Amino acid sequence: MAARRQEASRGRSVGGPASDGYRMSDRSPRQQRPRGGRVVAELGRPETPEETAARKAENSRNYRARKTINNLVYSLLATVGVVALIVLVVPRSDQPLDRAVDWRSVTQEAQQTRQETLVNPELPDGWSSNYAEIRSTGTGGVTSWNVGFVTPSDEFVGITQGFDADPTWLATQLNRSVASSVSTIGGLEWTVYDNRESTDGFGNVHYALTTESGTSTVAVFGTGSIDEITLVAEAIAPQVAANADDQNTEEDTQDSDTEDGGN
Structure with missing residues (x-):
């Protein structure tokens, strides 16, 4: 009887909770996404702080350039509009400028x-x-x-x-x-x-x-x-x-x- 209890005890230690603990420890740890900057597709890695600063500076420069061009276009359109308004509003004489004098x-x-x-x-x-x-x-x-x-x-x-x-x-x-x-x-x-x-x-x-x-x-x-x-x-x-x-x-x-x- 004593021998059977020892044998059963060994079986539980092999197939019981101890066995489950062994399998959990054998699992691969969950892969965590590395924390860091924005992943750049061309680089295949997060960009460095220097690259982030350079990217933002370039985006800012492009934005200012586009805004300057847009302002120029709007100014030209406004000028053309004013000239057209003057041409329409200011009265014009049908008489030639070089009228003959009597x-x-x-x-x-x-x-x-x-x-x-x-x-x-x-x-x-x-x-x-x-x-x-x-x-x-x-x-x-x-x-x-x-x-x-x-x-x-x-x-x-x-x-x-x-x-x-x-x-x-x-x-x-x-x-x-x-x-x-x-x-x-x-x-x-x-x-x-x-x-x-x-x-x-x-x-x-x-x-x-x-x-x-x-x-x-x-x-x-x-x-x-x-x-x-x-x-x-x-x-x-x-x-x-x-x-x-x-x-x-x-x-x-x-x-x-x-x-x-x-x-």
Whole structure:
């Protein structure tokens, strides 16, 4: 009996709880996911703190770059919108910017303010005027009558008539041109300034004609041909000459007033 109890005791120690304990200790421990950073597929491992910082910095840079581009696009769209609004709202005139000036009627109106005879040429069809005005802020304070023309060949011819002008004023009008010859046109003697061989520094004064009559100094100049400039000078010659008659009449009137006062 004692032998059987010993044998049973040994059997329980082999197949009983002791056996179960042995099997549990024989199991593999549960694999724990390593704690750490974000696993990078390309690396097959968690990224290091340095790699994490670099990744975040790159993402931040890309975000700022995209935001800058977006802001630029929005700004351009806003600018285009403002321009379109201005174009739609601001009224526009149907009249051309280079409207022709009726120099004949302007001359008649200006003549009422001057004792001198203002030059007012009659020109053939195809000529137009782009300005006609009295200017009182010239060199040395000289007041002048000015008319500009566009010729049939689309060139420029200008007239300036200075009152009580000095040589400095005339030299300024002609951009310091040097006289080259003298010519008689319309019964008047005109000084010729020919800059056609070298127009640099002379502006529109490629060719010019000047004369004096009474208190008026008259210059005809421009980029037009010699024939076109001569045509204008010939057209205004009678009016230029009338300034001498105006001065003689004024002097006679002054002499008469002096004699009357003496008597």
